Amino acid sequence: MTSPATRPELSISSGAERRGQGAARGLRDLFALLGDLLIDGGDSRLALDRPWGRNAYGCGPSPAPELLCFASSTASPISERAYARVELAREQMMHAAISLGLDQALDRRTEEMRCELRSHLQLADDVDIVFSPSGTDSQLHALALVRAELGDNLASVVVGSDQTGSGIAASARGRHFDTRTASGVAVARDAPIEGLSCDTVPLPLFDSAAMQARRDAGDVVLAAVETLVRNGRSVMLQVMDSSKLGWRAPDMACLDEVARRWPGRVRIVVDACQMRLGVGRLRDHLDRGHLVLMSGSKFFGGPAFSGALLVPRAVASAVRSGRPVAPGLFDYVNRSDWPLAWTDLRARSAPRANIGQWLRWEAALEEIAAYHAVPAAFRRMAIRQLGEVIESLLLLSPVLRPIATRTTGDDGGGEFGFSTIFPFALQRDGRLLDLGETQAVHRALQHDLGSRFSGRTAAIAARQCLIGQPVRIDRDGEAPTAALRLCIGARQVTDAWCDDVTTARVDLDADIDRIVELVAKTELLVSELSSQDLRDLRHAN
Numbered sequence: 001m002t003s004p005a006t007r008p009e010l011s012i013s014s015g016a017e018r019r020g021q022g023a024a025r026g027l028r029d030l031f032a033l034l035g036d037l038l039i040d041g042g043d044s045r046l047a048l049d050r051p052w053g054r055n056a057y058g059c060g061p062s063p064a065p066e067l068l069c070f071a072s073s074t075a076s077p078i079s080e081r082a083y084a085r086v087e088l089a090r091e092q093m094m095h096a097a098i099s100l101g102l103d104q105a106l107d108r109r110t111e112e113m114r115c116e117l118r119s120h121l122q123l124a125d126d127v128d129i130v131f132s133p134s135g136t137d138s139q140l141h142a143l144a145l146v147r148a149e150l151g152d153n154l155a156s157v158v159v160g161s162d163q164t165g166s167g168i169a170a171s172a173r174g175r176h177f178d179t180r181t182a183s184g185v186a187v188a189r190d191a192p193i194e195g196l197s198c199d200t201v202p203l204p205l206f207d208s209a210a211m212q213a214r215r216d217a218g219d220v221v222l223a224a225v226e227t228l229v230r231n232g233r234s235v236m237l238q239v240m241d242s243s244k245l246g247w248r249a250p251d252m253a254c255l256d257e258v259a260r261r262w263p264g265r266v267r268i269v270v271d272a273c274q275m276r277l278g279v280g281r282l283r284d285h286l287d288r289g290h291l292v293l294m295s296g297s298k299f300f301g302g303p304a305f306s307g308a309l310l311v312p313r314a315v316a317s318a319v320r321s322g323r324p325v326a327p328g329l330f331d332y333v334n335r336s337d338w339p340l341a342w343t344d345l346r347a348r349s350a351p352r353a354n355i356g357q358w359l360r361w362e363a364a365l366e367e368i369a370a371y372h373a374v375p376a377a378f379r380r381m382a383i384r385q386l387g388e389v390i391e392s393l394l395l396l397s398p399v400l401r402p403i404a405t406r407t408t409g410d411d412g413g414g415e416f417g418f419s420t421i422f423p424f425a426l427q428r429d430g431r432l433l434d435l436g437e438t439q440a441v442h443r444a445l446q447h448d449l450g451s452r453f454s455g456r457t458a459a460i461a462a463r464q465c466l467i468g469q470p471v472r473i474d475r476d477g478e479a480p481t482a483a484l485r486l487c488i489g490a491r492q493v494t495d496a497w498c499d500d501v502t503t504a505r506v507d508l509d510a511d512i513d514r515i516v517e518l519v520a521k522t523e524l525l526v527s528e529l530s531s532q533d534l535r536d537l538r539h540a541n
Contacts, residue, residue, distance in 0.1 A: 029102070029355055030094050034087060035061035038078065038363075041356030042133050042305040043178040045166075057304055058446050058466050066464060067446075068514045072489030073244055073274065073421050073468035075297055075304035079491060081370065082302065082363035089362040103335070103351040106358060110336045113361060117308070120368045122279045127286055128316040128339045132307040133182035133357045135273035136167035137332055138293045141309045143174055143196055143236060144329040145291070146267045149318045150234035154198050157224050157235055159217065159250065161202030163243035163471065164271065172238065173200045174326075182305075183352055185331040195326025201228070205240070205249055208475045211425070212404040213247050218254035225258060225266060235266045241285070242276045244471050245483060246405050246421030252284070259288065267291065267315070273307070275299040276421070278414035286312045296364020299420065300371060301491040306360040319345065371490035374497040380415040382493045382508055389512050390422045390486050399523045400424045401432070403483050423471065423483040426526050433526065438470045438482040440534035441525050445518075447537075449525075457524055465518045484522075486515070 030037075038061040039046045045056050054060045057075035064077040078086070089109075096105035114129045132138045147154050156172050158164065167177030174196030176187040201224050207214045214220075221237070228235050237258060241248045258266055270285050273295040285292050289312050296306035311319070319325075322344050335349040336358075371379070394402040405419040426433040426441060433441070450462030468485025475481065496507040525534070 027094060027097060029353070030090055030097065034083075034090065034359075037090070037355055037359055038086070038303060039356065041182050041354040043167075043180060043182055046305055046356075054446075055304070057469070059304065061303075068463055068465040068518050070486050070488070070492075070515065070518060071466040071468050072297075072299050072301055072487040072491070073246070073485045076301045076466075076489060076491065078303045078363055079301065079367065082366045085366040086359050086363050089359065102353050106353050106355075107336045107340075110358065111340055113365060114339065116365055117368070120365070120372050121282060123283070123286065123310070124313075126313040126316070128311040128341070130309040130311060130339070131337050131357065131361060132309065132333075133354065134165075134167075134305045135271075135293055135295050135307045136165050136171050136177055137182060138273075138307040138309040139165075139168055139171045139238075139269075139271075140174075140193070140196065140329065140332055142238075142269045142291050142293060143171070143198070144326050145309075145311070145315055145319060146236040146269065147196065147198070148323040148325045149315060150236075150265070150267060153233055155201065155228050155233045155235055156198055156238060157201045157203060157221070157228070158238045159203045159221060160205040160240035160243045160247065160271070162204035162206050163240065163245055163247070165273065169202075174198050174328075181331050182354060182357065183331060183334060183350070187331065192328075193326065193331075194328030196328050199233075205243060205247055206245075206473060208473055211473075213245075213249065217249040218251060221250050221254060222257065222261075225262065229262050229265050235262070236269055237266055238269045238271055241270050241272045241281070242274050242421070243271075244274075244421075244468070245403065245423045245485070246274075246276065246419055255288070255290070269293065273298055274421075276416050278416050280414065281416070282310075286310060288312075289314045291315060296361055296368065299489050300364055300367045301489045302364025302367050303360045306357070306364045308361075316342075367490055367494070370494045374493055376414070378497055378504065379493050380418075382496055383415040383420060383488055384418050385508065386488050386492060386511060386515070387418050387420065387422070389515055390488075391419075393515065393519045394422060394424050394486075397519065397523060399426060399428070399526045400519065401427050420488040421468070422486045423468075424486070425473070425481055425483055426522075428526055432481045433531075435470065435472055435480040435482045437531055437534050438484060440537055441522065442467065442470055442484060444525050444529075444534065444537045445521060449537075453524070453528070457528075460517065460520050460524055463517055463521055465521055467518065486518070 048055055059075050059077040063080040063083050069076050130141050158172050170177040170190055174193050175190050179189050180186055203220055205213050225235050268290040270290045270292045272292050275294055276299050292310040294308050296302035297304045330349055333349050334354050335346050335351045338346045394400050401424055403423040426438055445465040448462045450458045453461045468487050470482035473481045492511050498504040
């Protein structure tokens with residue numbers, strides 16, 4: 001397959017020549033191996049470790065039904081259901097590309113996907129959707145739109161800076177977060193993006209001394225914004241709903257206070273990439289004029305690298321009025337990413353098709369549709385019961401030390417009034433394992449280690465398990481540790497649902513059994529393997 005950087009661009013000529021070039025290009029790219037297409041059009045985090053066949057998240061490009069996966073805070077392998085949709089979508093695109101050319105066919109399909117996503121999330125028709133390869137790319141899109149709206153004297157405040165995506169530290173400052181964009185443009189990591197560079201105020205959420213969320217997040221946010229505005233700055237305030245550890249901060253009352261005190265000086269951007277919020281809460285953010293970062297992966301379980309920015313009417317109107325947008329942004333966007341109504345930005349964007357991004361979103365939409373087809377009462381019941389099981393297992397374990405979960409607001413009585421991310425540290429003989437040891441356990445969980453044990457423990461060790469990646473925790477005067485995460489995602493709910501109540505109960509019990517097996521393997525690794533054993537396993541795998 002040709003990389004995005006070297007694919008020939010369509011000429012802007014019209015007529016039969018353009019149609020012929022478009023058809024040839026579309027067919028050439030679309031006939032690549034489907035697994036290769038699904039990992040194309042992202043950044044280095046999607047690259048496969050070829051001997052292992054998985055990316056940095058522990059996921060391959062094909063379904064992995066044998067994997068015990070409770071990793072939706074990080075990434076999940078594509079499901080068989082979503083993979084089937086991707087195969088069909090590619091076939092349909094092949095036919096469309098023959099007659100229209102790939103760019104026009106993809107443009108049409110992407111606009112249809114916007115309508116589909118609005119429908120699933122019950123969004124108003126005047127909410128615009130900007131697709132992207134990842135949540136980090138969407139953060140750049142948000143920064144560019146807010147800068148166009150509020151002016152160049154902009155600073156960004158990042159709440160939960162210790163629990164954001166790995167690239168946000170760079171992108172929040174308007175800097176390149178990798179050495180190549182998803183469009184294939186070579187860039188210098190951490191170098192300023194033309195027209196986007198700005199100051200950033202990071203506000204971490206974790207209280208390492210208490211091993212829980214800080215309690216004064218709202219006060220800290222108000223103080224940070226007040227200082228910046230007093231010094232003549234406009235502010236992009238990026239808040240969490242929810243973080244890597246499942247926390248929301250600050251609460252809606254604080255956000256309303258920000259809007260009341262500094263109208264026209266602050267634009268709020270909600271990091272909802274985890275998508276652990278109900279449609280009512282999502283609409284509340286958009287009705288208040290908040291931009292919302294989302295992902296089709298994470299909770300919904302689509303393959304990693306399917307980002308989107310939800311743009312409320314007030315901001316979309318400003319964009320359509322033709323306000324200038326930073327030129328450096330156009331290395332990160334393709335024409336079809338923008339809504340059809342955004343004619344100025346579309347005219348300035350290259351018509352380079354990102355097939356991988358499109359296919360990953362096809363997969364994500366299949367998962368989103370399947371989840372919302374499950375009755376709300378069952379979704380709420382399943383998430384509550386699975387969460388209760390996880391909480392009890394963590395509390396009873398001598399090895400897994402739970403870290404307090406925290407949600408703000410009851411989400412209107414929906415399923416996200418309950419926790420869906422359960423962070424925990426690992427301990428042996430009362431000592432927390434350090435960062436390296438925790439990373440080794442996370443890696444070892446993914447491998448069949450049955451040959452290292454005998455009897456019943458061999459069967460436990462043989463299970464391949466994927467949970468949320470370690471989140472680093474720095475501690476004063478001590479070595480860093482990390483939190484692993486057991487996560488409930490949409491797929492646990494969707495796969496358990498059945499019109500027959502008895503069958504649904506059996507399927508939910510099977511999910512509970514998988515959680516028990518996963519916890520048992522984690523305890524086995526920590527209890528039976530020394531620190532040196534874990535280090536050896538980490539290097540061997």
